[in-house]
Amino acid sequence: MTERRNDLAAAIMALATRKVPAAHEEWAHAMKAEFAALATGRLSWALGCLATSLRWRAAGEAGYAASLAVGVLIVMAAMPLVIAALAAFRPGEPKLVFRLLPVVICCAPLLAGLVVGTWRADRKLLSALVIGMGSQAIGLVMFAVRSSSIGSSLTDALVAYLVIGTEMTLMSFVGLLTAAGVRRLRTVRIAR
């Protein structure tokens, strides 16, 4: 039983010191070194270290997600300008924007995924969620403020935004994976 507890503690400690942000790497080594010197209470020490390391990681992820969300917000803020330009270009067809909407919903997250994936190879899932769901969260806020978006009730709007958000998340994930693949191919070519 004690041996099994020790194995579990060692596994938790390994998890705690894995993929720690660079700024905290020295501290992760410090926690691990103390763990190696421990005779008793190894499991509770390892659990505490895991909690600390998760907080470090969460802080790092939150910072990254926030900066990406600001980027999404800036692009979303530019959308009315694009719509106005389209309306000026084709004044006879005011519905053009709505006809183009499905194309935008498919292509914009794919393009955003490609751009972000070229810039950062890691955190694909988080990036996809921020690009896909973040833009929809902005849409929901606009609905709450103006009550003039997709659907007539908040439930309708929620369902619509959830469906569109999921589709956009998937498309941006495809974009991120494509960018990662291109990066890998380029690295292999350079290595050759």
Add this chain to the structure above:
Amino acid sequence: MPAAPRKLSPQSLAVLEVLHGREWLYGLEVSAATGLKSGSLYPILIRLADRGLLESRWLEPERPGRPARHAYRITGAGRSALAAARRPSTTLALGGI
């Protein structure tokens, strides 16, 4: 006017108290003396080190085959912060007036 230094938490003060007047202490020793678990101890140690109130260094292991251990010592700034925290505040001292 310079910004007032951030007040230290009771746990941070407990860590400084333990380190005060002693040479290098390991994390486990600080944990045992303060009763702080690893999950609370390390964020405090990091904060204190970032504020220059304690210094750290790697010490060679006592037993061969073991990894080097991180040890901590209070700095001059740490001693001053501890002394300031021990002093009753001006507000309290003037409370009776």
